[in-house]
Amino acid sequence: MQQLKANLIEHIKTSFKDARVQDYPDENRLDFYVNKQCIPSILTYAKDRLGYIHLSHIAIVDWLEEGEFELIYIIWSPEEKIKMFVRTRLDRENPVIANIDMIWRQANTYEREFREMYGIQFQGLEAPEEFILEDWNGPPPMRRDFDTEAYANETFFHRPGREDALDVREEIIKRSREEIPEFAKKYSR
Amino acid sequence: MREKATTLYFGPQHPGITGNMMVRVKVEGDTIVKATTEVGYLHRAFEKLQEKRNWLQSFTMMCRFCVPETDPMEESYSRAVEAIEGREVPERAKYIRVMVLELARLASFMLWYGGQNGSLGLYTMGQWSVGDRNYILDLFEELTGGRVYHMYIWPGGVRRDLPKGFEQKVLKTLDYLENRLNDYDDLMFDNAIFKKRTQGVGIVDKGKAIEHGVVGAVLRGCGIKSDIRIDDPYEVYDKLDFEVPTAEGGDIWARALVRRQEARQSIRIIRQAIADMPGGSFYNKIPNPQKWTIPKGDAYVRTESVRGEIGMYIASDGGTMPRRVHLRGAAYVHGITLLEDVLMGENIADISAIMNSLGTCPPEIER
Numbered sequence: 001m002q003q004l005k006a007n008l009i010e011h012i013k014t015s016f017k018d019a020r021v022q023d024y025p026d027e028n029r030l031d032f033y034v035n036k037q038c039i040p041s042i043l044t045y046a047k048d049r050l051g052y053i054h055l056s057h058i059a060i061v062d063w064l065e066e067g068e069f070e071l072i073y074i075i076w077s078p079e080e081k082i083k084m085f086v087r088t089r090l091d092r093e094n095p096v097i098a099n100i101d102m103i104w105r106q107a108n109t110y111e112r113e114f115r116e117m118y119g120i121q122f123q124g125l126e127a128p129e130e131f132i133l134e135d136w137n138g139p140p141p142m143r144r145d146f147d148t149e150a151y152a153n154e155t156f157f158h159r160p161g162r163e164d165a166l167d168v169r170e171e172i173i174k175r176s177r178e179e180i181p182e183f184a185k186k187y188s189r
Numbered sequence: 190m191r192e193k194a195t196t197l198y199f200g201p202q203h204p205g206i207t208g209n210m211m212v213r214v215k216v217e218g219d220t221i222v223k224a225t226t227e228v229g230y231l232h233r234a235f236e237k238l239q240e241k242r243n244w245l246q247s248f249t250m251m252c253r254f255c256v257p258e259t260d261p262m263e264e265s266y267s268r269a270v271e272a273i274e275g276r277e278v279p280e281r282a283k284y285i286r287v288m289v290l291e292l293a294r295l296a297s298f299m300l301w302y303g304g305q306n307g308s309l310g311l312y313t314m315g316q317w318s319v320g321d322r323n324y325i326l327d328l329f330e331e332l333t334g335g336r337v338y339h340m341y342i343w344p345g346g347v348r349r350d351l352p353k354g355f356e357q358k359v360l361k362t363l364d365y366l367e368n369r370l371n372d373y374d375d376l377m378f379d380n381a382i383f384k385k386r387t388q389g390v391g392i393v394d395k396g397k398a399i400e401h402g403v404v405g406a407v408l409r410g411c412g413i414k415s416d417i418r419i420d421d422p423y424e425v426y427d428k429l430d431f432e433v434p435t436a437e438g439g440d441i442w443a444r445a446l447v448r449r450q451e452a453r454q455s456i457r458i459i460r461q462a463i464a465d466m467p468g469g470s471f472y473n474k475i476p477n478p479q480k481w482t483i484p485k486g487d488a489y490v491r492t493e494s495v496r497g498e499i500g501m502y503i504a505s506d507g508g509t510m511p512r513r514v515h516l517r518g519a520a521y522v523h524g525i526t527l528l529e530d531v532l533m534g535e536n537i538a539d540i541s542a543i544m545n546s547l548g549t550c551p552p553e554i555e556r
Contacts, residue, residue, distance in 0.1 A: 027272075028421065029489075055402050057489060057517040059502035072502070074489050081420055083489065105530075106402040106522040109554075132229045132555045142237055183479060 205541030405497020496548030518553025
């Protein structure tokens, strides 16, 4: 396994000099940190030359405090049985990256979702504008700074006569005359 | 002469659809010339909610991602959390997990038997198999308290030990189900209608499978021997002896042949897991969930479900709540780009059978 990983690191480092590597010696996992411009070429290289034919997942994390999105392309080689994490960061203010659905067709679905839910622009992506949301004109809702509760309170109104459903805990206390335990108070409004 | 093209809406309320989704099909005569998947009827924002729940509260949502087979999500969440935290899981818990996962697979196979045949108008099978599935749900109820949502495989092990005499009950149920699978064969695989409606229909060839990132029985149905339990083993699958069936052809028939064998392999695995199960602890206790922090890091783990590979990416920022939980369901891949591709040129009457065969589960697409 370690020999396979060493070969893999050498191959990637030869072709992509800026790639930073993190190894997990106890696991069948290898992480590469690359610039977003390298993503299509490194994935094509891994698929065509190194046998990483399976795109298992594209994960996305919103690092709000750092002002960046992280995209993690997780690819798998059935021969080497190593999971390769190809990671890149995008500026939250202007998140633009090339699309890769010509390499793996299913990436199209991920990109449509990320475009809608995180506001990431995938250059060259051809897909209908709407995916899951319909007639949505608010901010991308999966971003961490999107406050679901505040949005719902601003956008929708409470049905008259259902005021008792606004805070169920308070209502239960009123009716049962029981105290909220100390640890649960922070969940009460 | 070309016939006039018509656009039809298959779903979201249609007895043949596999869940809350729609396929917009353009047909000429009854041949599909274009198919477009429309989702958005079911989004529950689980992954958004999990950002504001602690690690244990998040866990309770995992089983709700997809109803037919709930345990792979629980297991993959738990295993990912354990991987980031470095938490050891007792050996006994691993065997119990395998037993539960395979029971869940069996229950899911039973639903598939019903769905696949029901989509072709063969309703007897559904009545048999869904009835038999209840015997497995009875076991789950005794073990976990829930029939469909179990919340049993949690971080650190499993929630409680096996009740007294539970292994014997499982073995007895397996004996019964094994016999029933022979009855299913007579009803399904010797049925001329089933053969006629499935052979050469909904073909996924090897090239298309790689291009679309196909997984699970759909991949094995086009002759590629791939199974997460063998390729990237987890829990104690590497200590158990079982086979990975494949079939040639890539059509609904081939996928049905694969699943038929896989149901038997699941029975074989459960028997081994019970025979080899060691004693001892079943749970490595987690700290107070209110104060339980997971070190900064991330993990991606995969579990083999009936529909294919379930992936779970979890990132932690070192706090008491997940930074990100991101599920990859098999249907996320099979239900959109692949389905749209496979439906081209097929008969409109086969849409439901193809969707069932690909394991399209909309709750996995929009979590």
